[in-house]
Amino acid sequence: MVTYNQTGQDNGSGVDDALFLTMYGGEVLASYNAANIMEKYHIVNTYASGKSFTFPKIGRGTAQYWDGSTELTGLNIDSSEVEIFINDLLYHDLYIREIDELRDHVSKRQEFAKQQGEAIAIQNDQGVLRMGVLASRAASTLTGLEGGTEITDADSDTNGASLAASIYTAATAMDDKYVPASDRTAFVKPLQYHLLSQTTDVINKDWDGQGSYARGLVHAVADINIQKTTNLPQANDTANTAIPANQRANFANTTALIMRPTAVRTCKLMGMKTEMDYKTEHQATHLVAKMLSGIGVNRPEEAASIKTA
Numbered sequence: 001m002v003t004y005n006q007t008g009q010d011n012g013s014g015v016d017d018a019l020f021l022t023m024y025g026g027e028v029l030a031s032y033n034a035a036n037i038m039e040k041y042h043i044v045n046t047y048a049s050g051k052s053f054t055f056p057k058i059g060r061g062t063a064q065y066w067d068g069s070t071e072l073t074g075l076n077i078d079s080s081e082v083e084i085f086i087n088d089l090l091y092h093d094l095y096i097r098e099i100d101e102l103r104d105h106v107s108k109r110q111e112f113a114k115q116q117g118e119a120i121a122i123q124n125d126q127g128v129l130r131m132g133v134l135a136s137r138a139a140s141t142l143t144g145l146e147g148g149t150e151i152t153d154a155d156s157d158t159n160g161a162s163l164a165a166s167i168y169t170a171a172t173a174m175d176d177k178y179v180p181a182s183d184r185t186a187f188v189k190p191l192q193y194h195l196l197s198q199t200t201d202v203i204n205k206d207w208d209g210q211g212s213y214a215r216g217l218v219h220a221v222a223d224i225n226i227q228k229t230t231n232l233p234q235a236n237d238t239a240n241t242a243i244p245a246n247q248r249a250n251f252a253n254t255t256a257l258i259m260r261p262t263a264v265r266t267c268k269l270m271g272m273k274t275e276m277d278y279k280t281e282h283q284a285t286h287l288v289a290k291m292l293s294g295i296g297v298n299r300p301e302e303a304a305s306i307k308t309a
Helices: 018-035 098-103 109-137 160-176 190-197
Strands: 043-046 052-058 079-085 090-097 149-152 185-188 224-228 254-259 264-279 284-297 303-307
Touching (some): 018 109, 018 264, 018 284, 079 264, 090 098, 090 109, 109 149, 109 254, 109 284, 149 160, 160 190, 160 303, 190 224
Parallel strands (some): 043 264, 185 224
Antiparallel strands (some): 052 079, 185 254, 254 303, 264 284
16 A cells, blocks of 8 residues: 655644645745835734724923922823724635646746735735825824824926925924934835936935936935835725725825824734635635734824825
């Protein structure tokens, strides 16, 4: 009797595809990490359970002069809270028929894993960027603190110099709101990024510009890092039921988003996870990549957006 070497079994026992699942899951996660941009640009908290999470929000105090003749009875600093709700499950699933795998001369599972990971990463990045734009539109929920900043620049989508000037305007607005100068990032679409890289004022090294016309690179404007992304929202998503309700708005005129990491917060109940199961009734393997999280505005004063109208 022939003994088969079951390469998919874990330590020689159990289901035949246990180790295949581990490899597939690793490929999906690697693809997600490679495609994800926004994870490092905002706050991410991970929890084991819960439907919503609240975080304290502390206001700004105002100092006074004391003439020595009155009792110090205490001054007030207002406080409030931010609540982040968990969204529905973000997922991508597909079926691979066994007969198709057998007849195909090359395995496509690695490419499927790549596409699933990228699909989750893109949707998650879009959600964070939508929330960043909404933060720039939000009013302060706390006395003594400011809301977000919206800047209208009619040709910011076609004129690199004009866009750069508006980024300076955003920097000034943030400075006026006591927003820390560190870790500010501007997110722009590829077209606007390349317009900036062709703007002499931005990359001129005699003016301490940082970038390269030859390589199409631009690093900073007004000490704000420039990040190119295809996921900046530029559609009217007011009635888009394919995204969470708290992300639905009209983003059609958006040119750029400037924010610090504390402007937006994500609460995760489940990070990137994969499942694989062979379905006898379909004669196919069901592959699922999924994530469960919620995204919300944290500090609107630390977000600014530039729009054409």
